[in-house]
Amino acid sequence: MIIDLHLTGSQMSRWIMHVDMDAFFASVEQYRNHPELVGRPVCVGHDPKGGKGRGVVRAASYEAREKGIHAGMPVSKAYRLCPEAAFVEGEFESYGVASDEFMDILHEYADGGRVRRASIDEAYIEATNSVDTFGGPYNTALSIQNSIWREVLLPCSIGVAPNMSVAKIATGIKKPKGITIVGPDPVDVLKFLEPLPVSAINGIGYKTAARLEKFGITTLGQIQMMTIPELWPSMGRGSVWLYQRARGIDERPLVDNGPRVRKSISKDRTFMEDVEPDATEYIHEVLSTMCGRIGERLQKKSLRFKTVTVKMRYSDFSTIQRSKSIPVETDNANILSRLAMEIFDHQRDREKSIRLVGVKVSGLSESSEQLCLTEFI
């Protein structure tokens, strides 16, 4: 058998760019929605209510980060750290608009317009050919950064590397407004990854990092020196995947995932104080309000749902989710409301106080015609 290595895809060097907006929600508030907040510490999240509010910070501006505030921190703690910070609830529609605007710019720089949206504030582009047009990888990244700053008024950081996995890690090296380039030489890629913690890999979260640590594995350099059988006890079927990622091997093609398609819509509510188990009527009211809001969003977007999921979190923070599907999709808020209450009544633990309730609809499809399906429920 003759294999011509020069013709295999793995031998072709690529340039992938990962673009990540800096402190996205906070930046939109500062640079687009409330210019008077530029230069000030800004936290997007729930009202801290003088340190008594429940909830966490969703995004913190770099000025707030200097005070020790970070995303995920309880707003009560953020308030104690920096009471003079601007705490804003956030306008989610405006984040979607800003997202669409910067994605549009990325299309102009991507080979064949191929952009892969990873979330509202980050995306990958295939730039293997386009880097030649814009004067090399660095100048291309700089040009993207400048265009987004000029046209969308937002700062971003960019990672450039031979594949998506390494590009994403590179982006995080220098922020905000950073550009980090990792060349195509496999030796350079290995050296770049070697000192980093295992959690640098997209997909290694708290649980997996803790399990690896039990086996004495904390850095990617350690994994680079291991074989797949040696990884097996800690990673099982994920061993091959981690083996490759730790070496910067990622041959996934960059596939454009098109405009955003919503898979579910949900609404949660954490109570100011835990609700006693017997306050059923109050919870019903809350559920009904949430279902009404979800119904409005479904109708606005011409969507119908097939499955309802009710989430219940108790005062001990244990959380359960129970779902139910209906035979024919609907966008009717009254039906949604009735289903949600039914699930809640049947599934909840009547001994425990309730911290949070949530409703999610999934199995979404476009409404084409309205059906009356009361008889199905």
Add this chain to the structure above:
DNA sequence: TCTGGGGTCCTAGGACCC
């Protein structure tokens, strides 16, 4: 310090149908 709200993807078992 006391832990949100919006999501996505994966797995696995059971039901059901062919």
Add this chain to the structure above:
DNA sequence: TCTGGGGTCCTAGGACCC
């Protein structure tokens, strides 16, 4: 009457991300 396999849907839960 017994048997197996494949496909799909439903449900629950886990992990992860921003």
